[in-house]
Amino acid sequence: MARTTPQTHGEILAAAARRFAATGYRGTSLQDIATEVGCSKAAVLYHFAHKEAILTELMAPAIEVLRSLDSRIAGQPEPAAAQQVAAEGFVDLAVRFRSEIALLRGEYPELLQQPGFAHIQQISERLIDALAGRSERASDRITALVLLAGIAETCGQFADVSDRELGDALLALLRRALQPPTR
């Protein structure tokens, strides 16, 4: 039967977020989402053109913040300043959107190649470059990549930690781990 109120769109989004977080994007079928909402799979595809569109809409706010961080970093001519902006901005992003980031669950490589996410990869590279203090040394780039990937991969697991505490811990970790760019 048709819903009395047309709020199904939002319910689908919420259900998809729960399922993606539990079993990943690829591990969640449209039928899973439909079952959780209590509607048919066809209803899900009535509200969203395809499966990827659900993910795109879920990630939109986080991507918008990531974009603005990217341009803020680009505006820093000094490597040390860019590094600090990148560290603080990324930690803030990871903490605020940890549930959104978590639901990607290691499926970045495939998902980032889809048309809607092509630019994310370039932003990530610039973020790593800034975190590495714009250094070309292998050890600096390894450090930056390990920290970025580690935070992205784990931030969703600390649901029981407050934003404040998680952010402080991550920022302190970055400060300890990142070499000052000039030395």
Add this chain to the structure above:
Amino acid sequence: MARTTPQTHGEILAAAARRFAATGYRGTSLQDIATEVGCSKAAVLYHFAHKEAILTELMAPAIEVLRSLDSRIAGQPEPAAAQQVAAEGFVDLAVRFRSEIALLRGEYPELLQQPGFAHIQQISERLIDALAGRSERASDRITALVLLAGIAETCGQFADVSDRELGDALLALLRRALQPPTR
């Protein structure tokens, strides 16, 4: 036609390693592997009981080393010593088996729940505990988990870096990032 030499088993393993590294475990079908080898899908399933058996055999050496590291850590009564053993052992493991670790590519959660890998999760938890200096503080556990996940997730991407250089960089990162357990 039948192969003149029965070396197909090894060829399948090598092909599977390449495909898993390129597109992940779930992203690789038995047909993909068969095509790369140049045999039929049925031939793959003649040499391996099921798809998971290929992965199990590929990971066996790394898992064996991980196990021995786990027991070495367990034999350290002092948190500081356990932390050092865990850091050095894990870096050595990540560097030596980086290609094997890489081919899991973020599919840990699902794969570790399969029967053949059940104990890996417990070992991981003990490893994190040791890296965190056996501390209960949230910040220590966050640090340990971020570093562990970051290294596991990225070590396969540094194919152009020598074992020595990668190991030194990772170990230096761990030393900088890990708080001394007593303070």
Add this chain to the structure above:
DNA sequence: CACTAATCTGACCGATCGGTCAGCCTCTGA
């Protein structure tokens, strides 16, 4: 009332997946 547009359903589609099976080669040893 009639008409329209939005919402939703069940049935269906083609593709792909991991896995099974009967049987065909080829080699080896008695």
Add this chain to the structure above:
DNA sequence: TCAGAGGCTGACCGATCGGTCAGATTAGTG
């Protein structure tokens, strides 16, 4: 020479996937 074992193939299976489609139901509007 021939039986048997190891190695392998093509055809096939049931399940599941994302996605399509015609039509039913509902709510709003004149």
